[in-house]
């Protein structure tokens with residue numbers, strides 16, 4: 001079976017790898033360099049807490065693959081199952097956490113509830129005013145710079161052809177499949193996987209499928225390095241979006257943070273999201289509530305990345321509703337990093353066997369009709 005994968009972010013590279021592993025002949029076409037879209041900009045959170053419940057089977061599948069990534073890809077992509085803590089500062093947050101924990105349990109996600117005493121003992125320095133927290137011990141983080149190149153390299157070793165810096169000029173259906181004309185030549189295949197991230201809705205529209213997607217950029221920052229003290233990824237349960245921050249300390253000591261500030265607008269052409277320094281004070285106030293020590297630390301860089309947000313904040317995953325042989329995996333609405341390996345494996349399964357063991361119906365493209 002021949003498959004062209006359009007887009008070389010985490011979704012495209014993971015799909016290319018798993019397709020090649022299943023024996024498909026794969027050509028991945030990326031107009032820039034591998035992994036330089038939303039993927040490289042990611043905070044790197046491998047988090048299941050708070051996910052839309054029907055997404056949890058895919059998230060569990062993906063977490064298992066993150067755990068196997070080093071062996072599978074032959075490279076340490078810095079997946080660390082450090083645990084994910086979400087601090088709670090008021091009764092509204094506590095009620096939301098308990099309701100979510102109860103609803104998520106039948107979906108296979110067990111959250112521990114921590115009391116203030118346990119938070120102080122296990123995670124000194126975090127949220128001194130917190131009244132409770134949820135803790136998910138098997139979640140963690142990975143390195144957003146490493147994962148897509150690692151999948152692409154592993155796909156290449158299994159025979160996939162990875163074409164970078166190819167400007168796509170035409171995407172069309174032919175009698176027997178699809179034809180993609182690019183600045184690096186024309187390629188044909190029986191199947192086409194649209195993994196074009198924030199640009200995926202444009203590809204879908206070529207086939208008469210309209211997805212309400214807006215490109216925006218979450219804003220990230222990183223501090224100077226400090227002694228390594230904060231192990232888990234840290235977030236919050238709150239109804240006040242001005243306090244909806246998250247952080248993690250990388251092993252080199254820098255604290256990476258995001259959230260709280262409104263996402264910046266991003267233009268799909270050229271597709272760069274630029275952080276707004278005026279949003280940094282709001283972010284830092286929210287981060288300081290989680291980790292007061294950050295007040296004395298210098299922020300050395302801020303950045304953003306162009307991500308596709310679908311109106312219902314869920315991705316589009318599955319087969320096309322209009323065109324046989326066409327598949328979609330795009331619009332990950334700010335939470336695709338965790339899902340990437342699972343999406344790749346599920347898409348490869350769907351394309352090569354016609355079905356996926358993980359239910360994908362909640363993400364069907366025709367849900368907007």
Ligand SMILES: Cc1cc2nc3c(=O)[nH]c(=O)nc-3n(C[C@H](O)[C@H](O)[C@H](O)COP(=O)(O)OP(=O)(O)OC[C@H]3O[C@@H](n4cnc5c(N)ncnc54)[C@H](O)[C@@H]3O)c2cc1C
Nearest residue numbers: 007009010011037038039043045197305332335336337338
């Ligand atoms: C700042 C930021 C922080 C984030 N933090 C997290 C997090 O902590 N946890 C989490 O789970 N998720 C997070 N996300 C979301 C996550 O990073 C994305 O959902 C995920 O990386 C999307 O991967 P992708 O492959 O779909 O898209 P991308 O990585 O954007 O890849 C799409 C690729 O398609 C290419 N392309 C587009 N059009 C064409 C075309 N016509 N021809 C050829 N190539 C094309 C692009 O150049 C791009 O390389 C974050 C996102 C951002 C921006």
